Amino acid sequence: MSRQLPKQSTMTCRREACSHWRNCDSISQQHCTRSWKNLVRLWRAQKLCDLVFVVEDEKFLCHGIVPATTSAFIRRVFLKKIEMSVASSMLEEKEIIIDFIEKDIFAQVLNFMYTAEVDVTTTKLKRLFRAGAKLEMQGLVDAIMRNVLDKELERDRKRDSVKKSRPKNTKPPGAAKRRPVPDESDDSDDEESPFGLEFVSVCGLIDDLRLQGEMSTLGLALGFAARNIGQICKTRGFLRASVHTVAALLDDDRLNMEEFLVFQALTKWLEAAQMHLVHGPYLLSKVRLQLLTPEELTDHVESKDYLMRKKKSRVMILEAFRYHCLKSSDESDKSLLRQQERTGKFSKLDSDGEDWTIEGDGKLIREDRMATYCPIKPCSCCPNYIIASGGIDVKDAAPSEGLYKYEERDNRWTRFAKQQHPRNHHAAVYCKGYLYVLGGSDPTLTGKGSEVCPVATCYRLGLESLTWTKIDPMSTPRMSMQAVYLNGYIYAIGGQDHKQRILRDIERYSVTDCVWEYAGALSSVRAGTAVCVHKQKIWIAGGYSHKRAEVSDVVEEFDDEFESWQDMCPLRFPRCFASLADCLGGLYIVGGAWLDSGIDCGNFSSVFDVDKFNDLSNVWEGVTALRVGRHDCGCAVLGPRIYIVGGKHCDDGSINSLDSVECFDVEKSDWIEGVNSLPIPLLGTAVTFTT
Template identity: 20%
Template structure:
């Protein structure tokens, strides 16, 4: 007979753990920070090479009944012993570093791996510097690069954290050497280093010439250079800069069009959205969070993207819906969870105004609204909309107001006065409005409405709507208003079976809509996404091409796209939204900083 009891090992562990809890048949006591842990030597030795060596060698601990363990916290030891006796690793987020340190000392590879994975997966602006310093102390190169990459992706925000000022010179240098810093200007990098110096100026000012070798002189403003010179302690001091002639990754933003559509029968459109750079005729993709159901997206003034809506997961026959808010990480081409909205909303009006994000409508009655503060990750309610809106509406911002447009009428919210008021109604009540702001006015069209319609323009100076283009009408099944590179375009598609596509450019000086001479560069890549009766929006945002995905769905190992053209996707694996290892390029930057430099004298 040859049979196996699959429950045997579980039963043995469970019984041993019960013996430990009752201190029965234990043969050693671990003393950790004044607390005693009765244990079984055989269990400890079976899962820890550290204890196995201790108990099988000629050390004094072999015969000792009590053994003092140093450099391990009481909570970490309790967690480790629970794992040893149950095979289950459970700990609180604020204890992961202590548990990982204990696991490294006791040589528990599984615990080390899982705690490191957890820390890599839960990096944020408040903890990433601490994780970086911890990984450096442990010599964990994978965790070091992961935390360094995350800091690069949120550099300006992380540089304001108190922990940033605790960095060692070598770690600070490794950060400011990075080519992939997501920052708007080289001055931001310099100012972060200056804050680090001023935190302990007496000791750190001597490091200024060393740090200067990481600054890219060509991109530093004259005012910031003067500030650096003023900090030099001697008049003959030389500040040597890097002469790298390319900007950081965050400075390589290009205005793009994001085509957002909801197709409930095609999961592909829930995973990616196309980004298009009309200036170069290049297409990319941006990843989307999974399981979305009715979402809205907005771009802020500093190029941050936020997505709000509802996620949907299935548990057996039941559907579980959750209210969600995400912020886009440009470097990682991924979305990070933020504080969920107070009220569940589907396809709300999501707008940005003066440092805040507003979610308008989308609730069960389409009459509530709330405001999000990115600086503290908090939502607060704002006054209700005076009258419930229909499900089809749009919201835009102009000056200090939010305008909500629907067929029932138009309302505006004053961010200064924190109140709603009635606004002028459109001449033709829109069934499915789409609106954009352009040069101080609102332009709105009736998307999916009558077969022939006009684009109406609202001027806040006189509070009046009028038909733009001298009343010119357009026939379409699908149409999108698209601000692009300082111009306003209208794209129309008529008949989905044999589509007729037209592009019009608005001429403000003559109040007319004209067909541009070369429309293909804007129109061609968008057409496949335009199908009648699907909800489609166009968002203009400044994106980083090298961080985006390949519309062909893959990038080969040589960094070329699937169609044989050279790809911009140096930093991103487009098929998975993961960032490739760029440590080689960072090492090259260090060499360039050392070998190629420009010198400034204080007395220039």
């Protein structure tokens, strides 16, 4: 007769066994490997499958536990019964419809879930990336990035070995220069990247993901980059990376390398190109200088002349020295905060290996992962907002009649009114509770060239009553002009008339008398100027001269009282279709375009640089760079932040319309991530802001 265990003892044993299996570290590696191999055999034989994925009318059978353990997204679907293109009873139906992934890509994803193997080709790279991001599979993204990084390192090694084996050619003094012969070891044999890059590289992929606004995929890619930063910094692709990718890598708290090596990576990128040096102070702020030793600061940081010449860099370096001087002092400065060591805890960011458990009620419990991007945190009492009016809906190739406003506290765009008449390439100005819409091109007019048909009509919208009123028209029909408000007048500057002539005259509208009058003229005829009010004067910068086919670097200040121009310090380099902004008393010029003289057809290329006018030295200085080079965009200022809205990105002759919004915080001297894009990509929209 067998002995029966007491009921309480049985429950205790079950509780201990449950606790044992909840502790995953206690499970042997051999047991896991053997069990998983058996599961893969069952899947390949299509036996005991309890779940069906339907992708483009094709069915994929699998075991539900596998996608639940490899995809954080699917795991949440199962545990929380989140609807995913099917009825809420999908757990009972055992069938899930996937409508955001192609079937050939999903077959690859499902194979990776079971075998951790993926066939990475350039034709599928981008789609695999998107699938991994949507399903929140950090493991899949890591596998793709590892494949790319290994090929990139191997390609660099081959180039280095070929260059070392080549004899050095010597030329006599004064020999004529010859066009370089293409290097056989260069990228000509590489497969074409689906991202349109010269060659596939980790930093190149990150740059393009940022350019396309695929932030969820970008976050996973940066997670891989943080864990493999030591290898990435050795590649040629790192030297070609944009300043924003370099800043994101240097600022990442998850880096697993010594701070001195982080600084060396920075100097390697800065010294790779002369144009990189302007970003020295901005990128140096991402390095935790207090973690360097005094010897490293003296021998390797202070010795960099291009850093010490910049005031902001000198201040940061001196603060690091000051910290080391005071930390051993008896009377240490309590206000001096030591920079924290980088955490380097990456497992929390891997969906395939994160720490999580399930409570008895089925609730998923896991540690909060560190957010890569932080939404903006404005003052909750700020009543001001940005207004974007009219334009052309690029997707539908149709006029947009909507008026959208962006409020910081909600971080979103909402449509709040309708245009009186469709307009694009017009001007918009806010003044005393009213929105003034001036001129522009009316797409409703018929006839030849109606897509660019300038008009002189103007309207005013009461932002409280949302009522439109027609006001006195301008004397000249014009589009693509600039408009500002100053001392009771709205100034309409330059533009293009109905005969496609570039205008140099300036009109101004009296807000009190409601009439237009002549107010002077530009010093020269040029299109694409940047205009704003700075210290109660109208500033005009840059522009493009059609007759001379050149871009201008001229900066002028207009005195409205005497209707006279005064030449100011020219820009660092010529640019047109840029944006001028006055923020916290400082004058900034953002983006724009310059004429690429190296291309026969004379294409415009978008500018990334953001410069500030130094009132003390009377010169323009580089401050930072846009994430995406752009021109002909909207610009708005809310408190200490400059918003750059939409616009165009031109490179190598291709033109892309943008719906993304970038935000630069002047006080923090850093970019705000997570700002919502425009609801639709708009071309020729007018942007203004309330004050």
